[in-house]
Amino acid sequence: MRTVSAVLAAAALVAGGPAHAATAPPLPEVEGVPVLGQAWVGNVTDDRLAVLTVHGLRRVDGGTVLYYSMGLRVQDQRGDAAHFDAYGNGNNYVLNQGGAVSLVCTAAAIDPEHDVAYSALRLDSSRRCISTKNIDFTAGADELGKAVVGYTVLAPVPTDVSTVDVLIGSQLVQGVPVEDGLLEPAVEDPAPAVGTGWPTVETSAVAEAVAPEKAVFDLRAQVEDVAKKLTEATRGGVKELDLDATVLFATDEASLTSTAGSVIREAAAEITEAGTRGTITVTGHTDSNASEAYNLDLSKRRAAAVAAALKRRLPGSISIRRVGKGESEPIASNETARGRALNRRVTITLPQ
Incomplete structure (x- = not known):
């Protein structure tokens, strides 16, 4: 069984582009500069690789400050300016409050022991x-050898959590300690070079954060059978089964395909083996192609088709509720083909 953090890291890599080795060559030691973990980060817009270094995860009133730096590999210190916010992009639907596409806003501290993640405020x-x-x-075209330091303020990590995994730039850095207080000295440069000081953190803005409770996520532990397109998930103690709609239905159709039977049989077996009693909920979801009204209707018809097929395979003691959500609850970005495919799904929720 893969750990939650391992699943999340794999998902981020799929979403963010080519996967690179998780470990990067160490930075030269700089006095006073902690190095808590490193990873390669790729960029979908050019072939240069950067080294991500985590320098600190520090508690402040109302939040947790993540310090990190980015710098190009020696062999990649050529060409135009390196805009590090674009590195690792594509994983904007992972652990954020919706809409984040840059590296600085897709960071999260992951507590796998308690199945919770703390994302950007x-x-x-x-x-x-x-x-x-x-x-x-950014490293300018005349400063490509410079590794620059940035920060992101995450939701507050509880004081009883001493170590977390950090997800940033489509990579996971594991075993990062959570400590107290800002790194010093702070300098006026908003993105100083490594070893010259730390950026001044906008702590006064923490009080202005919108819905900080939404920056705290229950982790979703998943095990996916690629061949059968059935994903078992647990969220907040509730078991769910996600069925890939691409396997169940043809495009814009709500009639089950000839290949759907094996997926539904597997789902029925999972439900029965779990000792399920009472009412299960079958929910249809779509991507954002077509109008909201069309997608809502399609999701309802697809939920009804799956519910009817399940009913024939489940004991009479289990009742089924059918729901259509249309495009309203995406789990991935609808800006990419991969994201749209993930959003086209039928979810079966078991009673708690």
Whole structure:
């Protein structure tokens, strides 16, 4: 069984582009600069690789400050300016409050022991997160050898949690200690070079964060059978089965395909073996193609088709509730083909 963090890391890599080795060559030791973990991070817009280094995860009032730096490999210190906020992008649907596409806003501290993740706090004025600004998190064309330091303020990690895994830039850095207080000295440069000081954190903005409770996520532990397209998940103590709608239905159709039978039989077996009693809920979901009204209707018809097929395979003591959500509850970005495929699904929720 893979750990939750391992599943999340794999998901982030799928969403963020080519996978690279999780470990990167160590930075030269710089006095006063802690190195808590490193990883390669790729960029979907060019072939250069950067080294991500985690320097600190520090508690402050109302939040947790994540310090990190990015710098190009020696052999990649060529060409145009390196805009590090674009590295690792594509995983914008992973552990954020919706809409984040830059590296600085897709960071999260993951507590696998308690199945909780703490993501970036957001501001109401511009919907940006409390972090280094994208425009500053850059190595200019004449400074490509510089590793620059940035920060992101995450939701507060509880004081009884001493170590977490950090997800940032489509990579997972494991075993990062959570400590107290800001790193010093703080300097005026918004993205200083490694070893010259630490960025000044916008702590006053923490009080302005929008819905900070939404930056705390229950982790979703998943085991996927790629051949059968059935995903078993547990969220908040409730067991769910996600069925890939691409296997169940043809495009824009609500009639089950010839290949759907094996998936539904497997789902029925899972439900029965779990000792389920009472009412299960079958929920249809779509991507955002077509209108909201069309997608809502399609999701309802697909939920009804799966519910009817399940009813024939389940004991009479189990009743089925059918729901259509349309495009309203995506689990991935609808901006990519991969994301749209993940959003096209039928979810079976078992009673708690």
